[in-house]
Amino acid sequence: MAIDNGKQVVYCVTGASRGIGLEYVKQLLERGHQVVAAARNPAKSNGLKTFADKHGSAVTFVTLDVADPASIKAAAASVSKAFPDGIDILINNAGINGNIVRSSEQDENEFKEVLLTNTLGPFMVTKTFLPLLRKGNKKQVVNISSTLGSIGIAAKPLKGDDNPDNLAAISKMQVAYKASKAALNMTTVSLAVDLQEEGITLIAMCPGWVDTDMGSSATDELGIGKPPLDPPSSVAAQLKVIDGLTPEKSGTYFNHEGDVLPF
């Protein structure tokens, strides 16, 4: 059991059914933490089922659709019941990428859906879970963003500079996803400034290019290779960054290696 200031550390991970979220739950449980695994349908996730067998009461399953305010409210109520002393670290991981299309051909309705899930979703979850975070010891929120949300990097081709590595292939695509993560970054900074006096720390984190359903979805279409990172390596690296968080780092946009990214 992992104790901090005499209290067990409680993490809440959204989008825990598969991919990076599932791996977060796995590694946090292996480290002896208490984990709230929040997913749209936890019972449908075979990965989560194995943790229930292995880790028993260390893992709490909660139904949470980040795009649905009623679902978020119900999830916060059930977490509050299970953890009356609050939670320590909220990892807003749930996300969608939408179809890989040229930015000029992006469908408006899909754009709205991506913004709702990737930007408003983490905002609504954070806002609704604030009373729980205020009671916790660590008071940290990690918003899983993407390097694709960096406006500075996205604008490079306009200045005759190449985008780094695989981002070049996607430079003309995915306006909805990129805008949603850029807006998530601004949401992170805005809340970090607002909540600084309460000692609440928020960061944006790019997990790297990771071999998950999302990470591998564009590879065939764009003729780019396989994602270089597997979920265990990405999450282990991200946890090192999270372990080193202090209030002074609030509002920072990190990658999984702890480098600071340009907004």
Ligand SMILES: NC(=O)c1ccc[n+]([C@@H]2O[C@H](COP(=O)([O-])OP(=O)(O)OC[C@H]3O[C@@H](n4cnc5c(N)ncnc54)[C@H](OP(=O)(O)O)[C@@H]3O)[C@@H](O)[C@H]2O)c1
């Ligand atoms: N993989 C990469 O290379 C990469 C790179 C940069 C950033 N990211 C970010 O990392 C995060 C995790 O991505 P991933 O690669 O693990 O993707 P993934 O394998 O596609 O998994 C996405 C997760 O988000 C959940 N989700 C989607 N919409 C949701 C909603 N409305 N409410 C609750 N959960 C929802 C999914 O749940 P269901 O099973 O219910 O669909 C699933 O658990 C995302 O925020 C993504 O943008 C990924």
